[in-house]
Amino acid sequence: MEFQKNNLDITPCFIVGIGRSGTTLLTDMLNGNPCISAAPENNFILFGKNLSNLSGSNLIAEFKTLFTLNHNHTQSIWKPDLSFLEKYNVNESHISYQKLCKEVYLHNNFAKDKNKIKVFVDKNPVYSLYIKDLITLFPDAKFIILTRDFRDNIVSRKKHTEGTISKLMVSYAASWRLYYTSILKYEQKFPEKFTRVKYEAIVGQPKETLNKITDFLNIAFDEKMLHTHENSVMKKFEKADLPQAAKDKIIEMHHRLKMPLNNERINYWTDKLSKQDLILIEIFCSKTAKEFSYTSLSKANLLEKNWAYLRIVTTYPLFILSVVLYYFPYYSLPYKLKKIIFRS
Template identity: 35%
Template sequence: MTSKQMFFIVGRGRSGTSLLQTILNQHPHIAVAPEAQFVMLLYRKYRRRKFDEKVILNFYQDLFLEARLKNWKIDKTLLKKELLAIDKPDFSKLTHCVYAHYGHQRGKIKPLILGDKNPHYALFVKDLIQIFPKAKFIHLIRDARDNVLSYRNVSFDMKSTTALAYRWNFYHKEILKVSEQYNAQFTRLYFEQLIESPEKELRRICRFLGVGYNPGMLQFYQSVEWDTPWRRNLYKPLDRNLPQNWRQKMSQEDIGAVECVCGKLLSKFSYSVSLSNVTPINYYFIKIFGFFCAGIYTCLEKVIYYFPIRFVAWFLIGYRKLTGTWITEEKSTAGVHA
């Protein structure tokens, strides 16, 4: 696999995406960049542009409107030179160059495999394939009941059980629509199987990416780079008690609500489902209320990128500060340059 190829970790948030990112980053040939949404931020403005030096410099300036790039510890002078040196530049090559810069700054070894972890990009998989036609995708899946339970313990996203269940549905359906068309470029990874059989699943993922397995990946907790309250589990070895927390910690009413909304997709993903907790009256209320709330939220996540990029950047900063997901500085052990 050449460094020109990319892979993306997609799925609903709170499904182990940060865990998988941290594990894969222990591999000497793999660099999965910290979460930043610069690709979609710049896509509408630059996807059809013809890139001369002036446009490349505009791209470079707009790039840092995504405030989370501060966490990448980019050498700005070097990145500018790398962007200007691209032969026959286009949007795909420029965005790839940004990912490659991150990998090289981390001291990764060639051939370099470049990855991206952004749960929100589950809503833009079709666009990502337009940008990177040969990209590979790891579709990460977690039981909807555990996923909803996890979201209710953090400060971001929604608090309604039914709305969170619909959000799980929407995200995975967006991925499935594209993965069924580009099946060879996708692989599914179940959170529960990653926890239960980590070496087996990581060997499979490495084969999918075209790189040899490295046992050091399972020592991920010794070099965590993100010090945030919602990622505390990254500081310790894999906990086999994480799957099926919902059986002990979720009420029967909430279990029924999630299964009512997600039952078909849960079954498709081979999870057991029992709808005995849902009455006919509750069923219709759950469907209407949850669909309305989650639909508006998810639609906003998609359409926001059609607005001018400075407005989008301002909106993202405000949202992250409001919800407590604003990360001003990452604890880095990679030895990269500021």
């Protein structure tokens, strides 16, 4: 098989923001643009970040190994085709981990003309906590900050979350705040690299919102971006090579992608949260939420506030412990050790 070298002068763009904020919906919409290659979640870029120190045959060999490891926090329906590696002479000095990552995204959608692709979009909510590493790997990277009313987001995550600690209301509120305080930190340092998008704007003013994004990415808007429910990533979910139970769970989580845009999930939380939970959430999130123009609505007396603080003090340490145990092995351990731990 003969392979042609691709133009790798493409801009990396990362959608950051906590899950259940419309990240998959936005990925679907962006993928309707012929200049964009956007893919479902796959955590390989940061999992293999230490490979950026390699070159030549060592890099090629380890890059192949990377995709034999269980490097995903979530079930991934995207299994990249690495056949493009055959075109590389292992002695070529210009081979880099970053270029190979770009090649993976160019080969995400074979229906597209690779010569037209100018941007690859990587949607991994957890990357919100590792923006510094992404900028180190890709100094030209751009970031779309996707937000959703924190109360709607928490109600949605509560419906789909598994795990004892994860189901604590403090965990939902603390994780929302953790993600967005991390994002704000780097937006303040590199404002030119970031643009903000609200889920509410995507479903309410989709064309204006997508125009804002394409202007930010220096590409032209395409009307096909407005009709992605007709060719949604859901079709890939339904055909994915996954256990049926995992497939059913993913389809249940994302079945609304097959529907036309609507605002039914805006203010969805209003009859889904108890007063006590709402007070706790707003105490935890209100300061950060205000940065994104989301306002608090609860009115609590002293007793109610004290009860909320007691819940926070007694369970927040468990949340911190769960974060360390969940993320540290994937992104902070030496790569050689990860190869041993995360063999598929």
